[in-house]
Amino acid sequence: MSAEDAPPSPCIGLCQLNRDQVCRGCGRHIDEIAEWSYASAARKREIVQSAKSRLPEGGLIPPRHP
8 A cells, every 4th residue: 555545634723632632623532643644544544534433523523621
């Protein structure tokens, strides 16, 4: 698999972590964000799928208040 097969970063420029350490903008967990730069194309596809599953339909994860 080549780098060409890798999906683009799901980052939308709204980089705010909620209390669960999940980005409100892209849905990635902090560990997935840190892993992104060295992840294989296959792993990046897994991360994108996991992130999508965390996002509510229509967009951003709402902030969690204590």
